[in-house]
Amino acid sequence: MAGDILESEIHQQPEVLKNFLKGESDHVAHVANETRGSFDYVIIAARGTSDNAARYAQYLLGAHNQIPVALATPSLFTLYRKPPLMKSAMVMGISQSGQSPDIVSVVEEGKRQGQPTIAITNDPQSPLGSVADHVIQLHTGRERSVAATKTYTTSLCALALLSAHLNTDDEALTQLNDLPGRMSEVIEETSVHLPRVERYRFIEHLSVIGRGFNYATAFEISLKITELTQIVAEPYSSADFLHGPIAMVTEGFPVIVIAPRGSVLEDMRSLVKRMDELNPELIMISDQPELLKRANLGFPLPSDLPEWLTPMISVVPGQLFSLALARDRGLDPDKPEGLTKVTETW
Amino acid sequence: MAGDILESEIHQQPEVLKNFLKGESDHVAHVANETRGSFDYVIIAARGTSDNAARYAQYLLGAHNQIPVALATPSLFTLYRKPPLMKSAMVMGISQSGQSPDIVSVVEEGKRQGQPTIAITNDPQSPLGSVADHVIQLHTGRERSVAATKTYTTSLCALALLSAHLNTDDEALTQLNDLPGRMSEVIEETSVHLPRVERYRFIEHLSVIGRGFNYATAFEISLKITELTQIVAEPYSSADFLHGPIAMVTEGFPVIVIAPRGSVLEDMRSLVKRMDELNPELIMISDQPELLKRANLGFPLPSDLPEWLTPMISVVPGQLFSLALARDRGLDPDKPEGLTKVTETW
Numbered sequence: 001m002a003g004d005i006l007e008s009e010i011h012q013q014p015e016v017l018k019n020f021l022k023g024e025s026d027h028v029a030h031v032a033n034e035t036r037g038s039f040d041y042v043i044i045a046a047r048g049t050s051d052n053a054a055r056y057a058q059y060l061l062g063a064h065n066q067i068p069v070a071l072a073t074p075s076l077f078t079l080y081r082k083p084p085l086m087k088s089a090m091v092m093g094i095s096q097s098g099q100s101p102d103i104v105s106v107v108e109e110g111k112r113q114g115q116p117t118i119a120i121t122n123d124p125q126s127p128l129g130s131v132a133d134h135v136i137q138l139h140t141g142r143e144r145s146v147a148a149t150k151t152y153t154t155s156l157c158a159l160a161l162l163s164a165h166l167n168t169d170d171e172a173l174t175q176l177n178d179l180p181g182r183m184s185e186v187i188e189e190t191s192v193h194l195p196r197v198e199r200y201r202f203i204e205h206l207s208v209i210g211r212g213f214n215y216a217t218a219f220e221i222s223l224k225i226t227e228l229t230q231i232v233a234e235p236y237s238s239a240d241f242l243h244g245p246i247a248m249v250t251e252g253f254p255v256i257v258i259a260p261r262g263s264v265l266e267d268m269r270s271l272v273k274r275m276d277e278l279n280p281e282l283i284m285i286s287d288q289p290e291l292l293k294r295a296n297l298g299f300p301l302p303s304d305l306p307e308w309l310t311p312m313i314s315v316v317p318g319q320l321f322s323l324a325l326a327r328d329r330g331l332d333p334d335k336p337e338g339l340t341k342v343t344e345t346w
Numbered sequence: 347m348a349g350d351i352l353e354s355e356i357h358q359q360p361e362v363l364k365n366f367l368k369g370e371s372d373h374v375a376h377v378a379n380e381t382r383g384s385f386d387y388v389i390i391a392a393r394g395t396s397d398n399a400a401r402y403a404q405y406l407l408g409a410h411n412q413i414p415v416a417l418a419t420p421s422l423f424t425l426y427r428k429p430p431l432m433k434s435a436m437v438m439g440i441s442q443s444g445q446s447p448d449i450v451s452v453v454e455e456g457k458r459q460g461q462p463t464i465a466i467t468n469d470p471q472s473p474l475g476s477v478a479d480h481v482i483q484l485h486t487g488r489e490r491s492v493a494a495t496k497t498y499t500t501s502l503c504a505l506a507l508l509s510a511h512l513n514t515d516d517e518a519l520t521q522l523n524d525l526p527g528r529m530s531e532v533i534e535e536t537s538v539h540l541p542r543v544e545r546y547r548f549i550e551h552l553s554v555i556g557r558g559f560n561y562a563t564a565f566e567i568s569l570k571i572t573e574l575t576q577i578v579a580e581p582y583s584s585a586d587f588l589h590g591p592i593a594m595v596t597e598g599f600p601v602i603v604i605a606p607r608g609s610v611l612e613d614m615r616s617l618v619k620r621m622d623e624l625n626p627e628l629i630m631i632s633d634q635p636e637l638l639k640r641a642n643l644g645f646p647l648p649s650d651l652p653e654w655l656t657p658m659i660s661v662v663p664g665q666l667f668s669l670a671l672a673r674d675r676g677l678d679p680d681k682p683e684g685l686t687k688v689t690e691t692w
Binding site for chain 2 (some may be wrong): 040041047048049062063068070073074078084145179214226227230231234239245247248250263264337
């Protein structure tokens with residue numbers, strides 16, 4: 001069937017995460033020991049799906065490690081040829097292939113300036129892997145789909161592992177090891193609801209709203225939908241959404257809301273309440289029964305997961321939603337229009 | 347007529363910029379002298395339109411002052427209550443009203459941690475103005491429209507002025523003083539083409555593409571369109587666009603491309619070429635005759651403006667496009683659906 005490769009890669013994720021945690025944990029502990037205390041903030045260079053992983057790092061390193069994270073603007077390093085001075089920074093590049101010249105040039109410049117550097121990549125022999133002081137290898141095996149899934153969740157996991165080791169936080173490490181099992185449950189649970197995705201066969205756009213740790217999830221689900229279904233999907237934080245975009249919500253306007261329990265739940269609840277009178281079409285990814293009940297389509301999450309780990313899990317219904325919707329629209333999820341696996345941007 | 351207030355505020359911009367430059371230049375020189383060398387990077391907290399000004403700062407301070415800029419994630423300071431340690435950072439808040447509690451809390455925390463702080467606001471007596479070490483006042487007069495226009499271009503101008511003074515760059519200061527006149531020309535030139543905006547009465551979505559200094563412009567034009575017309579508009583850098591979203595471009599898909607001369611022009615040219623076979627509906631904001639000719643609707647820019655100043659000018663056709671399109675759709679641009687002037691987010 002069209003999309004078999006993508007489907008199989010989505011289903012591989014729990015196994016891939018397990019392998020990653022087993023194979024890379026000691027090395028990441030070593031990287032954490034070598035870099036701890038050597039920087040005041042982190043600059044991350046990434047594009048596409050990897051940039052969404054960088055967004056997770058912004059919240060995770062901020063909330064758990066109290067480290068500010070800046071997302072690099074690669075064109076400053078390539079087009080403008082005037083790289084910022086990165087004193088006090090650790091410079092990190094995230095790229096599945098490790099090939100994108102603009103990402104490599106940011107890490108290269110960090111190294112030239114004498115700052116500590118880390119690469120997160122599937123390929124340690126790639127230009128990105130070769131230039132960085134430390135390489136965290138994703139070990140996902142080859143990703144054949146153009147749309148990234150297992151490399152995304154494993155990149156998040158790599159960041160989570162680094163964060164836990166930087167804090168030498170054993171409780172966090174234990175929670176992390178629980179993740180592959182919970183992901184399997186969500187894949188199974190989500191599958192029950194996929195036949196109803198057909199309802200969205202003819203939508204032309206939708207908004208995806210998340211906040212905090214799951215701001216990254218909103219971006220990643222939007223990107224999967226855009227790549228796979230050719231529907232215009234736009235990510236927002238609930239706070240930014242109220243600063244303007246809520247103006248476009250009219251009756252039946254489709255909105256995906258990511259609302260796991262945790263610090264942002266109240267915020268998502270009041271957004272849903274605020275939208276209620278506008279009568280949007282609500283797709284909910286949540287562990288809260290009352291929110292799921294209120295939605296036109298609800299994807300349940302496990303209710304006992306700590307918030308910082310939910311992004312690895314809450315993206316899964318979005319991946320499967322995008323796959324199902326692409327099939328419903330007669331598109332081949334394994335061959336999205338106009339895309340190639342490695343995109344060389346400068 | 348509906349939208350008279352917004353229209354008048356768009357047309358006020360050259361005069362407002364002139365007043366700002368006259369009234370605030372000496373004070374900004376003083377702020378630059380007081381803060382120069384006291385930080386390795388800048389953290390900026392902002393929402394909505396002001397966040398787009400922050401995006402301009404990322405490129406401007408990076409390319410001209412070699413200072414890295416991190417966009418703050420306010421929820422780390424409010425919802426997660428675990429503020430990052432901002433050692434080595436200068437902390438800046440941008441807010442027209444100076445009221446948004448989440449923006450104030452970032453600057454407050456910066457001050458508590460002993461870091462230098464700057465507020466850019468219309469109201470020095472606001473909570474944001476009161477907490478910061480230095481206030482750069484916008485002097486725009488009251489902005490009555492919910493959709494921000496003159497406070498956006500003046501915020502960009504404030505950042506440009508600060509950047510020029512930090513570098514004690516007299517040539518840049520001279521170029522900056524030339525800006526109000528050029529903006530008047532663009533307002534006049536754009537008005538000629540506005541009757542043709544009617545063509546877009548029934549579109550449901552569009553993408554807006556810019557890069558480098560004008561990445562901010564893509565975000566701001568998207569936000570104006572979304573707020574005023576209820577059309578789903580999505581901003582992209584040309585590089586990110588190639589990493590996925592180009593998949594949704596089908597025949598007649600509306601795309602606004604911002605392509606002034608400068609470092610990113612070649613990049614925008616090759617994007618347009620790449621999209622050619624997909625036959626999108628092209629709206630072009632550019633000083634390049636061959637790009638304007640190729641577009642379905644072209645808004646000309648002056649050809650002798652240095653690239654770093656183009657964002658203040660290239661956003662103007664987007665403001666006027668949004669206003670005209672809202673009117674064509676029978677909406678009241680002075681009263682966008684579901685929005686208020688001051689949005690209090692946490």
